[in-house]
Amino acid sequence: MRNFVGHRDLVVVGAGPAGRALAHRAEASGLRVALIDPAPHRRWPATYGSWADELPDWVDPKSFAAQSPQAVVYTPRRRVIDRAYVTFHTGELQRRLPVTAGAVIESRVTQLFEDCVVIDGENRVKAHTIVDARGLRSAKAPAQSAYGVIVDAELAGRYLEAGETVLMDWRGAQPDRPPSFLYAIALGEGRVLLEETCLAGAPALPIGDLRNRLRNRLSRHGIAPADIEDADDEKVWFALRRQSGVPWKDRPLRYGSGGGLMHPATGYSVATSLREAETVVSALVNQQDPRRALWNRRSRAVYRLRDRGLTSLLRLDPIDVIRFFDGFFDLAVADQRAYLSSRDDLAGVARAMTRVVAHTDRAVSYKVMRGAVARR
Numbered sequence: 001m002r003n004f005v006g007h008r009d010l011v012v013v014g015a016g017p018a019g020r021a022l023a024h025r026a027e028a029s030g031l032r033v034a035l036i037d038p039a040p041h042r043r044w045p046a047t048y049g050s051w052a053d054e055l056p057d058w059v060d061p062k063s064f065a066a067q068s069p070q071a072v073v074y075t076p077r078r079r080v081i082d083r084a085y086v087t088f089h090t091g092e093l094q095r096r097l098p099v100t101a102g103a104v105i106e107s108r109v110t111q112l113f114e115d116c117v118v119i120d121g122e123n124r125v126k127a128h129t130i131v132d133a134r135g136l137r138s139a140k141a142p143a144q145s146a147y148g149v150i151v152d153a154e155l156a157g158r159y160l161e162a163g164e165t166v167l168m169d170w171r172g173a174q175p176d177r178p179p180s181f182l183y184a185i186a187l188g189e190g191r192v193l194l195e196e197t198c199l200a201g202a203p204a205l206p207i208g209d210l211r212n213r214l215r216n217r218l219s220r221h222g223i224a225p226a227d228i229e230d231a232d233d234e235k236v237w238f239a240l241r242r243q244s245g246v247p248w249k250d251r252p253l254r255y256g257s258g259g260g261l262m263h264p265a266t267g268y269s270v271a272t273s274l275r276e277a278e279t280v281v282s283a284l285v286n287q288q289d290p291r292r293a294l295w296n297r298r299s300r301a302v303y304r305l306r307d308r309g310l311t312s313l314l315r316l317d318p319i320d321v322i323r324f325f326d327g328f329f330d331l332a333v334a335d336q337r338a339y340l341s342s343r344d345d346l347a348g349v350a351r352a353m354t355r356v357v358a359h360t361d362r363a364v365s366y367k368v369m370r371g372a373v374a375r376r
Helices: 017-028 090-095 207-219 270-285 290-294 297-315 318-328 333-341 346-358 362-373
Strands: 004-013 033-037 049-051 064-068 071-074 078-081 085-088 104-106 109-112 116-119 123-132 143-152 166-169 181-188 191-201 232-239
Touching (some): 017 033, 017 270, 085 090, 123 270, 191 207, 191 297
Antiparallel strands (some): 049 085, 064 085, 143 191, 181 191
């Protein structure tokens, strides 16, 4: 016989950044919340970064490990992007999204319905709204992969200019091999993450390949393999696309990277998940449909446009990927921001995508346009 474990306004399944942020903001608004996860207090293993202007006002700056007023890309030309960038201190971000102990249920969910979830195979937690925030689970989808090492700033200085935040360094990419770039950000306390990244692949580059590429890259800049032998490392792999369906039709509602809030061409999702938590909570407080609040007509259209952008990116030859980003970072910062950060500025996203085609050479433009109209 199944037992009922209370009744809540909101049940959030998954205690990653998206789920914890949603539960935290819901509690702050007075809603009765349950946050369910088999290991709700486990430290998040990834490093999270964000454009500062994407973050909502309620995010505590004490959760930041480092901030930079600008970011740099090499395509391979050096470009400075006048837009502030933030790296989170993962533990502090987790700590500053508190959920009361009584609202946290340490258990594995075995079934989800629109009005309740089943935990441990027998107990049910009922709620007015169920949200699945367990991330994107799609083994066959295009993915992003990365391998990085954490070194002291002095060692990183052999590669980086002082204080640089490098979002993409395509220098040294070989035209006949799947491309990868260096991502280099400060982590605070004199530490720097140097990470070789495969932005999007079907399949993504294996971690072992990225590790070798990183070592070769750093060796060319005077950082020998022996210098990083004992460094802490980071391994990243996550899907960029759902295998099927669109998020506004999910039953129950999905949230975070698995709910369509990840940018499919960059892999960023944390800032959007933090920001849109208020959208969902406001709808619940006002007894409105959070699905409609999160997915209006413009945001649905932007979602489809960006998904087409991922299709185009995956169809480009290795050297054309670099040419594409060379054209993209030729755009005005306002156009870059519209494409990278806005969920519902349909005109801005369409304008940015049109202009990036105009800023690349004719062969790349043709491939991008073909990818945009092709079937998955």
